Amino acid sequence: MSSQALVEIRDVNFAYDSRPILKGVNLTFPKGKVIAVMGGSGCGKTTLLQLIGGALKPSSGYVKVDGQVIHELDHKGLYRMRRRMGMLFQFGALFTDMSVYDNVAFQMREHTDLPEEIIRDLVLMKLHAVGLRGTHHLMPAELSGGMARRVALARTVALDPMLIMYDEPFAGLDPISLTVVGNLIRRLNDALGATSVVVTHDVQESLKLVDYIYFIANGVVVAEGTPAEISISDKPFVHQFVHGEMDGPVPFHYPSSDYGQDLNLQPRR
């Protein structure tokens, strides 16, 4: 499997100041697959994407993409690598001062010398792929949340990246948009022959569309497996997460001192 791996994360530790976020995680993303990384809010999922994209540097261990260790690349090397990656941000991060068309054309104009007629055709093809060819003249403020996410998706795949990263692609979407975005993630990945990493906590949608799932909690990988394995898993954390139970390994109460003491209650004599 590792010879075909596009992304290898080995013994990665990462801390913000002295607060550890990731503690020796190992993950492998094989070429052509859609992988989900799941876990509760603040467990280090987005940090993981930033480490893959080279925005952060691991305290120890390494992240290898297409055979190259990301934190050892110089500025030029990192930018060359990023041209082959695409990232969909949580709320799309469309450039608000540009139209939908210019947003999708942005990378093509910045990174290629293609004539404007070809860029036009490419932009319309990308927008057609996400079902929004008719919106090319609109401004981002005129789009609904789901549409903005799809336009951002078209922009992400504008240069046909080898690796597509999704940061919470389902957050705040209605059920129809959620299904549409979910399907697009799968279809675009297969059509482009890319590898996708979906960071999410939407269990049901992920189980439907991904090939493999990693669960992260408290900075370590607590479970991994195919959707079929995960849905029948009896590991307490996975069970709580998949079934959305209120209490379990992830406690309902934030650690605190004794309740009775806090309320100044005297034991009854």
Added chain:
Amino acid sequence: MTIVENLRFLGHRIVNAVWRIGYASRFFMMILFYSGTSFRRFHLTIKELFSSGVMSLIIILVAGTFVGMVLGLQGYETLKRYGSESALGSLVALSLVRELGPVLAALLFASRAGSAMTAEIGLMKATEQISAMEMMAINPIARVVAPRFWAGVISMPLLSALFSAMGVFGGYVVGVVLIGVDQGSFWSQMQAGVDFQHDIVNGMLKSFVFGVAVTAIALFEGYDAPPTAEGVSGATTRTVVESSLTILFLDFILTAFMFQGG
């Protein structure tokens, strides 16, 4: 204990301030280093020239006219006491091109265009547009920050010149048209009293320096703003306060060098 805490707090503030100055200087050097794009693809700078320069025109022109009119009135009142009303043209023009034009235009520019730049960059950062650009292997300093910087630097002297021109017009309307100062002496005194090199060029130089300072402060504050609503509003306020004080401080320094009482 409290003394130790106070000392620690003071030390922390000083270390932070020094760190911030260093960070701001590095940011400024990065803008200069990545300025190539702003000139190679000049249309990016022209777009920003429109939003920071052209869109500031109204406030600059109106303010310039009123300041000139006030100068006309006050100048006439004072000069009349010494019987030298004919020097009104010279007084209005010198006050404007040496001081009021560059300083007031820069103050207006800081509150009109500088605050807008800070808010725009701050919000771009808060909505992850800057991060998205970095992930697309596009340097946001070269693509977003540098064109705005050069647009500010180019438009500031032009706005200041327009401010002064409108001021002279305002002074003319009040002095000559309304009060009745002799038209010939108004213009001839102005022509004789204002030296191109000493007054106009120095005034333009001042506004160029103010343009660099205001735009650099506005862009730095926006780029450094915490990505929250509170962070962006704080950064916008800081832009106006810091650039206003910087303009007045630099004005004193530059005036001392340029017009050493000579």
